Amino acid sequence: MPLEASARIVSELTSRGYNAEREAVTKLAAAANSTAALERVLEEVPEDALVVRSAHVEAALSTTDPADRTDAAGSENPPPAGDRTPSVSTGTTPEGRASTGRSPVETEGSSAAGRSADPSKRSVEIVGDMTGQSTGTGEYSDFVSVFRDRLDRLGATLRSRVNHRPASAIQAMPGGSEAAMVGLVNDIRSTASGHWLIELEDATGTFPWLVMKDREYVDLVDELLCDEVLAMEGTLADDSGIAFVDSMYFPDVPRTHEPSTADRHVQAALISDVHVGSQEFMADAWNAFTDWLHTDQAQHVEYMLLGGDMVEGVGVYPNQDEELDIVDIYEQYEAFSEHLKKVPGDIEIVMIPGNHDAVRLAEPQPGFDEELREIMSAHDPRIVSNPSTITLEGVSVLMYHGVSLDEVIAELPEEKASYDDPHKAMYHLLKKRHVAPQFGGHTRLAPEEKDYLIIDEVPDIFHTGHVHKLGFGKYHNVLAINSGCWQAQTDFQKSVNIDPDAGFAPIVDLDTLDVTVQKFS
Numbered sequence: 001m002p003l004e005a006s007a008r009i010v011s012e013l014t015s016r017g018y019n020a021e022r023e024a025v026t027k028l029a030a031a032a033n034s035t036a037a038l039e040r041v042l043e044e045v046p047e048d049a050l051v052v053r054s055a056h057v058e059a060a061l062s063t064t065d066p067a068d069r070t071d072a073a074g075s076e077n078p079p080p081a082g083d084r085t086p087s088v089s090t091g092t093t094p095e096g097r098a099s100t101g102r103s104p105v106e107t108e109g110s111s112a113a114g115r116s117a118d119p120s121k122r123s124v125e126i127v128g129d130m131t132g133q134s135t136g137t138g139e140y141s142d143f144v145s146v147f148r149d150r151l152d153r154l155g156a157t158l159r160s161r162v163n164h165r166p167a168s169a170i171q172a173m174p175g176g177s178e179a180a181m182v183g184l185v186n187d188i189r190s191t192a193s194g195h196w197l198i199e200l201e202d203a204t205g206t207f208p209w210l211v212m213k214d215r216e217y218v219d220l221v222d223e224l225l226c227d228e229v230l231a232m233e234g235t236l237a238d239d240s241g242i243a244f245v246d247s248m249y250f251p252d253v254p255r256t257h258e259p260s261t262a263d264r265h266v267q268a269a270l271i272s273d274v275h276v277g278s279q280e281f282m283a284d285a286w287n288a289f290t291d292w293l294h295t296d297q298a299q300h301v302e303y304m305l306l307g308g309d310m311v312e313g314v315g316v317y318p319n320q321d322e323e324l325d326i327v328d329i330y331e332q333y334e335a336f337s338e339h340l341k342k343v344p345g346d347i348e349i350v351m352i353p354g355n356h357d358a359v360r361l362a363e364p365q366p367g368f369d370e371e372l373r374e375i376m377s378a379h380d381p382r383i384v385s386n387p388s389t390i391t392l393e394g395v396s397v398l399m400y401h402g403v404s405l406d407e408v409i410a411e412l413p414e415e416k417a418s419y420d421d422p423h424k425a426m427y428h429l430l431k432k433r434h435v436a437p438q439f440g441g442h443t444r445l446a447p448e449e450k451d452y453l454i455i456d457e458v459p460d461i462f463h464t465g466h467v468h469k470l471g472f473g474k475y476h477n478v479l480a481i482n483s484g485c486w487q488a489q490t491d492f493q494k495s496v497n498i499d500p501d502a503g504f505a506p507i508v509d510l511d512t513l514d515v516t517v518q519k520f521s
Contacts (some may be wrong), residue, residue, distance in 0.1 A: 002101075003368060005025070005034055005350065005356040006025050006029045006291060006294035006295065006483060006500055007287070007291040007294070008023050008024060008392070009028050009034065009038055010290065010291070010294060010342050011342070012038060013038075013052055013341075014338060014341045014342055016042065017077075018042075018045070018049070018051065018052050018200045018341070018378075019050060019051045019052070019341045019343075019345040019378050019379050020051065020052040020053075020344065020345045021051065021052065021054055021120060021182050021344060021345040021346040022293070022294055022298075022299075022344030022345070022346050023054040023346060024053055024054045024056065024057045024345070025294050025344065026481070027054060027057045027058070027061070027096075028041065028057055031061065035483075037057070037061060039058065040060045040061070040063075040191070041056055042062040042505065043060075044059065044060045044063075045058070045060075050377070050378050050388065051119045051345040051360050052345070052376075053378075054161070055096070059480065061381045063474065064418055065090050069172070073128045078137075078196065078488075080353075082173050082304070082408060088494060093307055094186055097196060100479050102131050104356055106167060109253070111290075113234070120254070121231075121264065121266075121306045121393070122302060122348060122393065123391070123392065123393045124303070124348055124349075124350065124390065124391070125390070126382065126388060126389070126390055126471050127388070127389040127390075127391065127393040128208055128382050128385070128387065128388045128394075128452060128459075129367065129384040129385050129388045130364050130366060130385045130448070130452045131366040131367040131383075131384060131385045132366065133366075134259065134366060134446070134448060135448060136447050136449070137256070137389075137449045137513050138447070138448050138476070140381055140409055141448035142332060142448065143447045145447070145448070145449050145450070146447045146448055146449070146450070146451050147184065147227075147439075147451075148203065149225075149451045149454075150184070150204060150229060150434070150451040150454060151182075151183070151184055151229060153451070153454055153456065154229035154251045154433055154434065155182045155202075155229055155231075157324075157433070158230075158231040158251060159182055159231075159249045160231065160496065161231060161233075161249055162180035162181075162182065162231045162233050162249065163178075163180045164180055164181060164182045165179060165180060165181060166181075166202055166203070166204040166205075166229070167183065167200070167202050167204045167205040167206055167207040168204035168205050170207050170236070170243070170499075171240070173236055173240060173242045175236050175238040175239055176235065176236060176238065176242075177222050177235070177236045178233070178234075178235060178236075178295055179233070179234060179235070179236055179243050180232065180233040180234075181200050181202070181207060181209075181232055181243075182200075182202065182229070182230070182231045183200030183201050183202040183205065183206075183207075183229070183230065184198065184200065184201045184227055184228070184229050184230075184282075185198060185201075185224055185225065185226050185227060185229075185394045186199040186200065186201040186510070187199040187226070188208055188221070188226065191210075193231070195210055195212050195213050196210070196211040196213070196221045196477075197209070197210055197211075197242075198210075198211060198221070198224065198232070198245070199349055200230065200232065206387050207243065208241075208242045208243070209232045209234060209242070209243050209245050210242050210243065210244050210245060212245075212249075215245070217245075217247070217248055217381050218310075218334060220248055221421070222413050222416065223412060223428060225407075225408070225437050225438040226434070226438050226439070226440075226441075227437055227438050227440075228250075228432045228434065228437035228438070229247070229248065229251060229432075229433075229434075229437075230248065231248070231249040232245050232247070232248055232249070233245070233246050233247045233248075233249075233294075234246045234247075244302050244518075250432060250433075251431075251432060251433035251434075252430050252431050252433065252476075253430050253431070253432075253433070253475065253477075253478055254391075254476065255395060255457070255476050257312065257413070257458050257476050257477045257478065258477065259395070259460035259461075259477050259478065259479070259513060260307070260394045260395055260396065260460050261395060261460075261510065261512060261513060262392070262393040262394060262395055262510035263391055263393065263511070264511060265300055265395075265509065265511050266302050266303075266393060266506070266510050266511065267298075267300045267301045267302065267303070267507050267508060267509055267510060268301070268302070268303035268304065268305060268397075268507070268508050268510055269293075269301050269303070269304045269305070269347075269359075269390055269505050269507055269508075270305050270307070270397075270461075270483050270505075270506045270507075270508060271305070271306055271307070271465075271484075271486070271504075271506070272306060272308055272309065272354070272401070272465025272483045272484075272485065273307070273308070273309040273354070273465045273466065273468055273483075273485035273486060273488045274306070274309030274310050274339070274449040274462075274485075274486035275295060275309055275310075275311065275312045275356065275485065275486060276310065276311050276312065276326070276332055276333075276334065276335050276336040276339060276492070277311045277312035277313070277324055277325060277326040277329075277331075277332035277335065277336075278312035278323060278324065278325060278487050278490065279323050279324065279325045279334035279490075280323070280487045280488040280489065280490050281325065281486065281487055282486050282487060282488055282503055282521055283339070284356055284521070285486060285502065285503035285520040285521035286287070286339055286342075286403075286486055286520075286521035287506050288503075288521075289503075289518070289520045290339075290342035290343050291342075292518065292520065293343060293344050293347065294344055296348050297479065300509075301347065301507060302346070302347060302348060302349070303333070303347065303348045303349075303350070303392050303510075304343060304347050304349045304350075305349075305350050305351075305390065305399060305463060306349065306350070306351035306381075307352060307354070307399055307400075307401055307402070307463055307465035307466075307483060308350070308351075308352050308353050308354025308355070308357060308386060308401035308402075308465055308466070309334050309354035309355065309356040309358075309401070309465065309466070309485075310333070310336045310353075310355060310357060310358060311329070311332035311333055311335075311357065312324060312326075312332060312356055312390070312487075313329065313332070313356035313357065313360075314327065314332075314395060315357065316330075316355070317346050317492050318492075319492075320492070322491075322493065323490050323491060329358050330371075332374075332426055333358070333372055333375045333376065334375055335462050337375050337376045337378060339382070340376065340378070340379050341379060341380060342376050345379065345516075348382075349379055349380075349381035349382065350381065350382045350384065350390050350399070350403060351381050351382070351384075351385075352365075352367070352385065352386040352387065352388055352400075353365045353366075353367065353368060353384075353385075353386050353401070353403065354386065354401040354402075354403075354465065355403050355466070356467060357386065358372060360446070361444045362386075362444040362445060362446035363386065363403065363404075363435075363436055363443065363444065363445055363446065363453060363454040364384055364385055364386060364387065364446065364448070364453060365381040365386040365401075366385050366460045367384050368383050369384070375474070381386075384399075385452075386399070386400060386401045387399060387401075387435050387452070387453065389399035389457070389459060392508060395460045395461065395510045395513075396457065396460045396461070397459060397460065397461040397462075397463055398435075398455065398457045398459035398461070398462045398463065399436070399463050399464075400429075400435045400462070400464050401464065401465055401466050402422075402426075402436075402464035402465050402466030402467060402482065403436070403442075403443050403444075404429065404436035404438070404443045405422060405425045405429075405433060405464060405467050406442055406443070406444050406465060406466075406467070407436075407438055407441050407443050408429065409425050409467075410442075412428065412437070413423070413443070415429070419467055419498065420467045420469065420471075420477055421471050422464070422467050422470075422471040422480055422482035423471040423473045423480040423481065424471070425470050426464055426475070426480040426482065427473075427475040427480060429455070429462075429476075430455065430458075430462060430476070430478055430480070433454065433455040433456075434451075434453055434454055434455060435453045435455065436453050442445055458478060459478060460478065460479065460513065461478070461479045461480075461481065461508065461513070462478055462479070462480045462481070463481050463482075463483065464480075464481075464482050465482060465483055465484075465485070466482075467482060467498075467499060468484060468485040468487070468493070468502070469482060469483045469484060469500065470482065470483065470484035470501035470506070470517065472506065474517055479515070480515050481504050481506050481508070481509070481515065482518070483504065483505075484500070484501040484502060484503075484504035485500050485501065486502060486503060486504050486505075487500060487502060488500070488502055490500075490515050502521055503519055503520045503521025504517055504518070505517070505518045505519075505520065505521075515516050
């Protein structure tokens, strides 16, 4: 069954307002007269149906002319075999990219009937969705609550490692005593002698800790961000006014972490930053991707996770209106919904918002309101807050759009965090067990009664977007993926020297956590 036939059928269904299960498209494309079969299905599909399902196709084909039916044996008119779409091997450097000049077709010898998975085997669980749970008013008490919650929860993982004492108790200890403290990083500054002074704060006060420039762990100071939770051990000076640091601890992911995997071979596509509405939205690449999803090569892709920025938005950056193809925000979402309909209807979709989407900029970001959800209802995606944890058949995926990556990359040395290797910046968020640790910087954070940005449970996969760069790797057995984008370089991106990785679709095997990257541009 050639890809072109599937693409034509999907396009026709989309133009008439329908989404479709992948197996339904397969059955239609395999019919001897697919055009007649499609028309018969459209005549007989229930008026209230939004998704054309395989059952609709089977019912229509059972009443139509035999010449229009699928060859049940599959032997008289076998589908043409074609070259397999080359894919990028695991790593951050793409190789062997798929070319849109030669459309991929189904894998030779595969069975179209193998595409449809038993729905009972699927499992999607959502944790941490704070949509509708926001209680923050911006009052002083909200700020106190969120930072106390951060210190209590992240501090709990550190207090078992050190003999923790509150700041007020350390201030009363005699000089020369051994001391340890868990607190928020309140200040980081260098001394005239080249040493580093780190001020930790807890609910009782603050206390200064001196990191000597000749100690082996001084390089860790370069990784520190204000407001992250940290533990330090050391020795008090003779006057007890300061402590000399002997060791430093982060909440971190245990090195013994063993990720969970699915019990069967099933895949998830992790994408983000579609940016429909931009003049640089790569519609051809998106169409090539959605066409590929209808082939046997993608038969095991049963989940799609979209990491934010579905649309380009309005007024996000200076002079953005000059780069918009669609200037109305609701029309942008309507156009995005039409593109989303091209995804097979039997793929489970979960999405979170990003900083270009029509939600509040401050994180955590609740999911879209009812009006926007209704616009995107044809595919019935699950729309949750940014961040959220989605568990797919036992594999937990922490989804975070990734605005704080800009801050991490700006604050840390280039060899530790850069746009060229965005996954390495993600490692630092895992190490700090918080997706946006620094408050008051470029990342807008909303104070709530609890800190929704803490990484309570270690995820099996950490998925971000935002920076428009592709990169993936493992940190203490956690797979970190930044999935690139579907938008070519804009004038604004040129002005800030961002060269995007566009048209990529990282595909994760949930049973092994191996990654294959397909490219469609």
